[in-house]
Amino acid sequence: MNAAPVTTSRTSVTDRLLAGVERIGNRLPDPFILFLLLFAAVAVASTLMAWANVTVTVPGSEEATAIKGLFTAEGMTWLTTTLGANYLGFPPLATVLPILLAVGVAEKSGLLAALIRRAFGAAPRWALPYAVGLVGVAGSIMADAAFVVIPPLAALVFKAAGRHPVAGLLGGFAAAGAGYSTSMLVTSLDALFAGITTAVTGALPNPGAPVNPLSNYFFNVVSSGVLILAAGFLIDKVLEPRLVKQGVARMESEESDDGDGTSSQGAGAGTDGQAALDPHLNPLERRGLRWALVIGAVVALVIAVGSLLPDSPWRNEDGGFLPASPLLSSIVFIVFVLFVIPGLVYGRITGTMPSASDIPRVMGLSIKEMSGFLVLAFVLGQFIALFNWSGIGNWIAVAGASGLESIGLTGYPAILAFIALASLLNLFIISGSAMWTLMAAVFVPMFALLGYEPAFVQAAFRVGDSATQVLTPLNPYMIVLLTMLRRYEPSAGLGTVISRMLPFTVVFWVAWVAVLTVFYVFDLPLGPGNGIFIQ
Structure with a gap:
């Protein structure tokens, strides 16, 4: 007798959680603006790290690699010469x-x-x-x-x-x-x-079975x-x-006429x-x-x-x-x-x-x-x-x-x-x-x-x-x-x-x-x- 209410309650909690995620996520800017902002954030972060001489040593590499910043001479040259290639090479x-x-x-x-x-x-x-x-x-x-x-x-x-x-x-x-x-x-x-x-x-002394x-x-x-x-x-x-409950349309909103x-x-x-x-x-x-x-x-x-x-x-x-x-x-x-x-x-x-x-x-x-x-x-x-x-x-x-x-x-x-x-x-x-x-x-x-x-x-x-x-x-x-x-x-x-x-x-x-x-x-x-x- 108690099973149904528990299920309903759990479903309700799940629905509220997912609705909250959707609501918060949809408050993000339009994807174009969002990635433009992310680009700007990486540009600033990379420049600050470059100015701070931050390096990273990739495992297996003998030399450290310096983080490169966009707002540097090298970075601006890279952007202006590769803008089209960055797009077409996506x-x-x-x-x-x-x-x-x-x-x-x-x-x-x-x-x-x-x-x-x-x-x-x-x-x-x-x-x-x-x-x-x-x-x-x-x-x-x-x-x-x-x-x-x-x-x-x-x-x-x-x-x-x-x-x-x-x-x-x-x-x-x-x-x-x-x-x-x-x-x-x-x-x-x-x-x-x-x-x-x-x-x-x-290079392992005991590498185990071959992979x-x-x-x-x-x-x-x-x-x-x-x-x-x-x-x-x-x-x-x-x-x-959930789609039915939300009333999501079953048909495409616009169908192309050929x-x-x-x-x-x-x-x-x-x-x-x-x-x-x-x-x-x-x-x-x-x-x-x-x-x-x-x-x-x-x-x-x-x-x-x-x-x-x-x-x-x-x-x-x-x-x-x-x-x-x-x-x-x-x-x-x-x-x-x-x-x-x-x-x-x-x-x-x-x-x-x-x-x-x-x-x-x-x-x-x-x-x-x-x-x-x-x-x-x-x-x-x-x-x-x-x-x-x-x-x-x-x-x-x-x-x-x-x-x-x-x-x-x-x-x-x-x-x-x-x-x-x-x-x-x-x-x-x-x-x-x-x-x-x-x-x-x-x-x-x-x-x-x-x-x-x-x-x-x-x-x-x-x-x-x-x-x-x-x-x-x-x-x-x-x-x-x-x-x-x-x-x-x-x-x-x-x-x-x-x-x-x-x-x-x-x-x-x-x-x-x-x-x-x-x-x-x-x-x-x-x-x-x-x-x-x-x-």
Whole structure:
């Protein structure tokens, strides 16, 4: 009899907490102004540190590096000569823009709507959040492309099933971001982390078992399963009910008209969001979808065969694909052609894109929808470039590592403190490889002296590396997400995004730490030949 009131009370407290986070977050300036202010803050801080001759010694480096200030002769020269390069070199642009062009063709031709109606129109509604969790957590195989591809597709899937598309949009991003460091598949990130760890262990007197891309595989598989279930549960029981309670619109506030009266949603998509519930396609749509899938499969086969040939130019110098290779660097191209070519085939057969002139038109519409991000990317690019050039990011990481080392914790509490530090630093240093390079040089030797395998320290880092990156405005893909969200909620701000990502961060962090704790307590192997303690 007392269960319901307790649940209601807890729900009320949670709602008030999240509403408070959203309210405070939305009081922040517009993202453009916010990053302009952050740029100014870093400019002033870096200059003061430069005048004070502050230096940072990156672990593994023999010489100290001086912090460079913007308001110095060197800094002003750097800014005036690199302003354009800072913008055009902003890393997400190279991922976001090509994929937006490709997805725009597939969406506005009607291919995505038809494919989703066919695949998910008759699927059980309850299973969709868990499907989004699966695709999101496994999406790291696409690297950064996952942040651009998965959220809008998840929104379309939810809409096709009559569920709230914003739940799919935000849930897809949360699963892809908060679970970025783990996957049921071996990815380039596994190889990258293993390479960094191996480089650090070379000088250790007792380095433990060798670290390779499979060293965390068992841990990753279990973690992935737990995070998929957690993501599905949160989307279904927390995120979507809260969106409904808040009255968030189920339809985009503005839909692009592509000039002939056809909605930008493509063939088969209804104007009230309900027509897409019908999984049945008319004969022309079925023919277009069939040929689009056939041609898409042929393109994928050509790419696979071309990559697997013994002398393939898409292999690395060692003849493989990991940790780096032209194939892995071609992910954006692969995603591009697998959206564009089938989209063109579908559009030509169904008549939604009958002429070649439709291609630049629909691509232009896609860019128009993301024009706000392109403007914001200018100041984002300047901020990220200054943050990296000044050396403040390295200084923060090294200072944090030194602080934790000075505490003198031992045993498993030291591992938990290490995870918490990684989560905190992840708010400032988004690149997992860059942060692991800095932290591994300090903590792998330190924990090796305490008897922990380098592979275990690497697994602990993975927990802290992912969970909080969906909370920080320094993650440029959060700005991409905000741009997508504003199609449904024009008044949404960073506080809106952060408040809706917070439950995912907290639950993912706790669940992931719990998985690591189980491996630790029962001394389970993290991967083939890699355990917890150095033997």
